Amino acid sequence: MAIEIRGVNKSFGDAAVLRDVSVDVTSGSLTALLGPSGGGKSTLLRVIAGLERPDSGQVVISGRDATRLPPQRRDVGFVFQHYAAFKHMTVFENVAFGLRIRKRPKDEIKKRVGELLDLVHLDQFAERYPAQLSGGQRQRMALARALAVDPEVLLLDEPFGALDAQVRKELRAWLRRLHDEVHVTTVFVTHDQEEAIEVADTIVLLADGVVQQQGAPAEIYDNPASPFVMRFLGPVTEIDGRLIRPHDVEIRTEPGEGTSPAVITRVVRLGFEVRVEFTVRGAEGEQAAWAQLTRETVERIAIEEGAEVHVRPRPAIKHSIQIA
Amino acid sequence: MATSETTPDVSAEGVSQDAPSAGTAPDETAHDVPRDMTKRDGSAGRPRRFTGTGRWPVGDGTAIGLGTVTIFLSAVVLIPLGAVIWKSAEQGPGGFWDAITTPDAWAALKLTVIASLFVALVNLVMGTLIAWVLVRDSFPGKGVVDLLIDLPFALPTIVAGLVLLTLYGTDSPVGITLAYTRIGVVVALLFVTLPFVVRTVQPVLLELDKEMEQAAASLGAGNWTIFRRIILPNLVPAMLAGTALAFTRAVAEFGSTVLISGNVPFKTQVAAVHLFGQIESDNTAAAAAISTALLTLSLLVLLAIDLLRRWGARRG
Ligand SMILES: Nc1ncnc2c1ncn2[C@@H]1O[C@H](COP(=O)(O)OP(=O)(O)OP(=O)(O)O)[C@@H](O)[C@H]1O
Ligand SMILES: [Mg+2]
Numbered sequence: 001m002a003i004e005i006r007g008v009n010k011s012f013g014d015a016a017v018l019r020d021v022s023v024d025v026t027s028g029s030l031t032a033l034l035g036p037s038g039g040g041k042s043t044l045l046r047v048i049a050g051l052e053r054p055d056s057g058q059v060v061i062s063g064r065d066a067t068r069l070p071p072q073r074r075d076v077g078f079v080f081q082h083y084a085a086f087k088h089m090t091v092f093e094n095v096a097f098g099l100r101i102r103k104r105p106k107d108e109i110k111k112r113v114g115e116l117l118d119l120v121h122l123d124q125f126a127e128r129y130p131a132q133l134s135g136g137q138r139q140r141m142a143l144a145r146a147l148a149v150d151p152e153v154l155l156l157d158e159p160f161g162a163l164d165a166q167v168r169k170e171l172r173a174w175l176r177r178l179h180d181e182v183h184v185t186t187v188f189v190t191h192d193q194e195e196a197i198e199v200a201d202t203i204v205l206l207a208d209g210v211v212q213q214q215g216a217p218a219e220i221y222d223n224p225a226s227p228f229v230m231r232f233l234g235p236v237t238e239i240d241g242r243l244i245r246p247h248d249v250e251i252r253t254e255p256g257e258g259t260s261p262a263v264i265t266r267v268v269r270l271g272f273e274v275r276v277e278f279t280v281r282g283a284e285g286e287q288a289a290w291a292q293l294t295r296e297t298v299e300r301i302a303i304e305e306g307a308e309v310h311v312r313p314r315p316a317i318k319h320s321i322q323i324a
Numbered sequence: 325m326a327t328s329e330t331t332p333d334v335s336a337e338g339v340s341q342d343a344p345s346a347g348t349a350p351d352e353t354a355h356d357v358p359r360d361m362t363k364r365d366g367s368a369g370r371p372r373r374f375t376g377t378g379r380w381p382v383g384d385g386t387a388i389g390l391g392t393v394t395i396f397l398s399a400v401v402l403i404p405l406g407a408v409i410w411k412s413a414e415q416g417p418g419g420f421w422d423a424i425t426t427p428d429a430w431a432a433l434k435l436t437v438i439a440s441l442f443v444a445l446v447n448l449v450m451g452t453l454i455a456w457v458l459v460r461d462s463f464p465g466k467g468v469v470d471l472l473i474d475l476p477f478a479l480p481t482i483v484a485g486l487v488l489l490t491l492y493g494t495d496s497p498v499g500i501t502l503a504y505t506r507i508g509v510v511v512a513l514l515f516v517t518l519p520f521v522v523r524t525v526q527p528v529l530l531e532l533d534k535e536m537e538q539a540a541a542s543l544g545a546g547n548w549t550i551f552r553r554i555i556l557p558n559l560v561p562a563m564l565a566g567t568a569l570a571f572t573r574a575v576a577e578f579g580s581t582v583l584i585s586g587n588v589p590f591k592t593q594v595a596a597v598h599l600f601g602q603i604e605s606d607n608t609a610a611a612a613a614i615s616t617a618l619l620t621l622s623l624l625v626l627l628a629i630d631l632l633r634r635w636g637a638r639r640g
Contacts, residue, residue, distance in 0.1 A: 051538050071538070071541040072542070072545065073544075076542055077543075086536060086554060088557040097553075101543060101544045101549065145539070
């Protein structure tokens with residue numbers, strides 16, 4: 001294990017921000033710390049980096065108890081959400097900072113910083129100041145700066161949070177490739193479930209200071225531990241008191257085992273995918289729900305607004321949760 | 325290794341607003357230079373103008389502002405200053421030199437400059453320290469201390485002089501007599517210049533990104549290194565600006581020193597008080613010469629500090 005967090009508690013005043021949090025991060029993995037805003041993600045990351053001291057519990061980094069170590073001695077690279085660039089230093093000096101602290105020889109520093117700037121595609125920007133970079137470039141500079149000292153673990157707090165959607169997508173794929181190249185154990189914070197599922201090997205879902213579930217993305221997606229987790233990881237709809245994914249809804253023209261009658265209220269075509277909204281007439285009255293179908297299915301069974309149909313969860317699915 | 329096409333770069337904005345550069349754009353992206361660079365970095369060369377019709381170029385608004393500022397500064401600063409210089413120039417360079425090198429004038433100027441330099445340096449260190457404590461430490465009564473800093477500024481300086489005289493005069497309640505000594509002059513100057521460095525450094529320190537320090541810490545920097553390499557470089561401009569203000573204020577100080585110094589010529593008489601004496605004895609030409617000397621001195625110091633700051637900024 002690269003990072004073991006054991007029963008960590010942390011409060012600010014009387015607000016409990018982390019409650020008995022235990023997380024394992026495997027060496028060399030790329031782990032997403034996912035959760036809603038205010039859930040305690042940044043706090044947990046700062047506890048790992050030693051920027052925040054837990055009230056109780058233990059932080060073990062590479063087998064070494066780091067709970068009482070100051071940030072300087074944790075061997076952790078931290079990339080802040082707002083980059084925390086050293087404004088008064090050039091890109092080169094920013095990246096060189098950790099090496100200068102370690103009193104490495106000049107030509108070694110020059111070589112290492114050059115390699116890192118290549119890696120993050122900032123080789124042409126070495127002499128610029130952070131104020132002269134775009135957000136994405138500053139982010140990559142911060143990443144290079146953290147990587148320069150070869151940390152045991154790399155912690156990224158919402159690395160793409162402040163960037164627009166397009167750049168985010170690109171950087172996300174780039175981070176995945178970078179990780180495959182550099183292999184440093186990485187934990188990144190995000191509140192975007194799509195980002196977590198796409199990039200990470202492991203997801204830790206943290207909400208209200210409590211770890212709701214941790215595991216591989218597919219595992220969490222398919223076997224959510226609670227309605228909360230299921231809702232957080234993707235779109236859901238409710239049929240017959242069961243919480244299911246809209247793509248697991250079956251719409252038929254004839255009644256069958258376990259179907260409920262429904263009336264189509266709206267059909268929205270979104271390219272290949274069609275969003276079908278309907279009202280279910282269940283035992284306890286009417287209820288709005290929706291399904292995600294392919295265009296082909298919609299055409300085959302002639303779904304249109306006002307049509308009377310029968311709906312049920314697809315019989316084969318595993319991941320639904322009884323909530324009523 | 326990813327190729328440059330996959331380089332995530334920001335170049336989403338600004339094509340239409342930056343029409344003149346559109347032709348060169350593909351070339352630039354090939355070199356991994358996002359076009360929006362110019363927006364953040366004014367120095368990158370291309371001025372941004374509205375090329376569309378029916379819209380005011382943004383730059384025009386500043387002409388009115390510039391005009392207003394010029395008129396205001398002329399009326400309030402430049403014309404009076406010009407008059408002083410004019411007055412002292414009437415005597416010719418020889419007359420000017422003679423007026424400021426009479427033994428008593430020269431002694432007053434020397435005392436003023438040395439005391440002011442000393443006071444400015446003390447302020448540089450102590451003012452920064454006080455600002456630091458006020459921003460970074462918490463202690464009971466912090467709010468009161470914060471309020472007290474401005475008091476020397478709010479008080480008429482003659483009142484400050486009176487307070488100091490009562491405190492450190494011949495029958496001092498605290499047993500320290502500084503009246504009629506040069507130390508008394510320095511103490512008075514320290515008192516009235518206290519707020520300058522504190523009040524210029526304090527807001528910068530408040531605004532300073534704490535995460536910069538945390539980033540440095542997690543890269544292995546100890547507290548002293550963090551202070552020296554991260555905090556100090558960001559404070560230096562404000563520290564220098566405050567010091568310059570403190571120095572120029574000290575050079576010109578009258579009210580707070582006139583009482584405690586006792587105005588002993590060749591010993592405790594500062595330039596401003598000497599100047600007042602010259603005017604009282606109807607020697608306006610000499611007064612104008614001394615004024616010009618003080619003015620030149622202050623300008624030189626302001627200039628020197630500005631140059632220092634530019635030099636520092638260029639070095640990064
Ligand atoms: N220094 C602090 N003092 C007091 N409260 C704090 C402090 N830092 C965080 N909190 C509180 O702790 C809770 C968790 O904060 P945290 O920053 O860890 O959330 P987060 O999951 O990172 O949220 P976001 O996604 O919005 O960044 C919040 O309610 C926040 O107000
Ligand atoms: Mg956060």
